[in-house]
Amino acid sequence: MIRHPYRSGLVALALAAAGQAAAAAPPITSNDDLGTAVAAQIACAGIFVAGRAEADVLRDDIHALAPFTRTVALSVDRKAHTVTASAPGTATRTALHRPAVGCTLTTGDVPLKALNAQAARLKPLPSRPARPWPQGDAPVARLQAAAEARLDRAALDAAVRAAFDEQNTGGYPDTRAIVVVQGGTIVAEHYAPGFTQDTRMLGWSATKSLMGTLVGLLVDDGVLALDAPAPVPEWQGAGDPRAAITLRQLLTMSSGLAFVESYKPGNDSIKMLFEAGDMGALAAARPLEHAPGTHWSYSSGTTNILSRIVFQATGGTLEGMTRFAQKRLFEPAGMRSALIEPDESGVLVGSSYGYATARDWARYGLLYLNHGQAGGKRLLSPQWLDFALTPTPASERPSYGAQLWLNRPAAAEAGRKVLQDVAPDAYMAMGHNHQIVAVIPSQDAVIVRLGWTPEGQKFDWNKHLSRIAAALAPAAAAN
Structure with a gap:
């Protein structure tokens, strides 16, 4: 969770x-x-x-x-x-x-002048070209007709409506956007009042997957190596046991670093996100609690160490890191609204602060569904995809890969999965307030839900996503 x-x-x-x-x-x-x-x-x-x-x-x-x-x-x-x-x-x-x-x-x-200078030469990505989905927003009639023939339209519309009607009581926009893609086309899309297909929405921890993908691009480029010691300056002193931590272990949340993730004043997560100007440095200063590679522990600090590694590998400036994200991931994937907000040091906050429209979050899911390809080009290698979707051996349950959640059943727990009634080949980017980008390869589908479920309330991921998935084409017809 x-x-x-x-x-x-x-x-x-x-x-x-x-x-x-x-x-x-x-x-x-x-x-x-x-x-x-x-x-x-x-x-x-x-x-x-x-x-x-x-x-x-x-x-x-x-x-x-x-x-x-x-x-x-x-x-x-x-x-x-x-x-x-x-x-x-x-x-x-x-x-x-x-x-x-x-x-x-x-x-x-x-100084505020220095903060503004960090981004002075940066520009948002140009507006989306008039192209067919997914590089643009023009519908593809051929794909739409094929997808429509395979799904249960009445059941799909009812399932999407339920994810709004059962949550958005008293006029409060809890569920704010749902986009469903199957067969390469959008088959369902709905927004709460005040939100549209052009509204950027926060992914919270779903951002971790974006940062993991930026690391993957650098691994594919040969700039970073999964099994080399992670290039973290604080760990290079003589006799520092953290020097043994690899990039693979950081990506799979098995570094062994101490980090208190619970969000209470005084804990690591709060000090990092709301007191530190250099979040990655705060996380990198934490000591080892377990031998690297032996223990799984979900940590936003770990992702911000990865962010800092990407920052250094792309020139050591906010400008360099942002341009890398834009040119290597967001623009070729068609995600022209996407950005990840930085801390004061200029490092993108990969743990938490990714924004994109619901359609662009769906485009991100499509990049993985389409085996790392977008716009007719390969962005991610098969080797990276295989690694990202392989359960980390440090966890007792096969529910985490490389900055992605996996829906594989745990044999020792009677088939228990993250989303019990969704296909076991599904994998997800997930975040606070119940954000989710779910990729279901066996149904050739991506389901995005963005919202703002308040503390103490719940959006039932399993119930709503399984209802939507049940209305889509089954595996045999979808492929």
């Missing part, structure tokens, strides 16, 4: 002056501190990245997220591209938006 970030961090008010840093953010010692930090980060993206109204973001994202965000107020400076979050009795926190890279929660350690 994925538990994902309630982000936090507060920063000083007036981002006025030309290059002066804001006062340093205080440590997060309470849930109220956490509330202003996570509010600044996600409200900034909701307003500037997703393009939603400030009032909607405050009501449906911030106040609905958790009890400790219900008293947060926002101050938006559209000229400076900042959002400041405040609440009674807590310090304020500010996030800065830069158009090509999204929002960054400031700590006060880096």
